[in-house]
Amino acid sequence: MLYIVLLLVLAALGLLVPALTTSEHVWAWLSVGASGAAAFVLVLDWWLRRRSSLDAAVVPTAAGPAALDQKISADDQDELDRGPADAPVSPDQGIEPVEEDTDAADLLIVTDLTAEVRVLDERPRYHLAACPWLAKRPTLALPVAEARQLGFTPCAVCRPDNTLADQHRAATRP
Incomplete structure (x- = not known):
């Protein structure tokens, strides 16, 4: 042509x-x-x-052609994208953990914190130092506010935003 x-x-x-x-x-x-x-x-x-x-x-599914006619909700699609909940997620496999669903109140607290989080080079998530997803890979330490400013998002495995916000609340309670 x-x-x-x-x-x-x-x-x-x-x-x-x-x-x-x-x-x-x-x-x-x-x-x-x-x-x-x-x-x-x-x-x-x-x-x-x-x-x-x-x-x-078009990839045929094991459920047959009837499954192609079903509509998938956004929540179901998120579950399909994540895979099974018990599936191991490791940086060696090239699979990223899902982003933590941060509460708005936690987000307001975390954006001003100077607490340290860990990031891997070339990876989009930030983690707590004890995150099992990090394994023994070399990480960089950053303040959580700076990690957010640089575009990193929280890991759903170790839930750094939730944990850091809870620690901050506990420290500021009388």
Whole structure:
């Protein structure tokens, strides 16, 4: 298909030369028509490639075709994305823990804290020092407020926002 487009573009350029050298408008319209045909063939090629890639992306499920008709809620999709709850999550497998769902009150407390959290290079989550997900990998220490400013998000395994907010509340109670 792309060869057809190339030929149509070359024909459009070839028809443009007589349109510019003579005063006849027919050559210009023929050049425009050849350019339009090339554009149509490009769009047709894109559409056929897209349709074939979408057809190839359909993966049959073990539940059968009836399962494809069911709608999945956002909560169910989150569970599917996370995988089984008891599945081991380790940095060696390249699987990140899910982000902690931080309460708004905890978030207000944590954003001002200077408590230390741990981050791994090239990983999006911050953790408590005792997080089992970290294992014995080399980590960097950052204040939690700075980790948040840098775009790190809390780990759902060790729940640093919840833990640090609870510690802060316990320390400030009379």
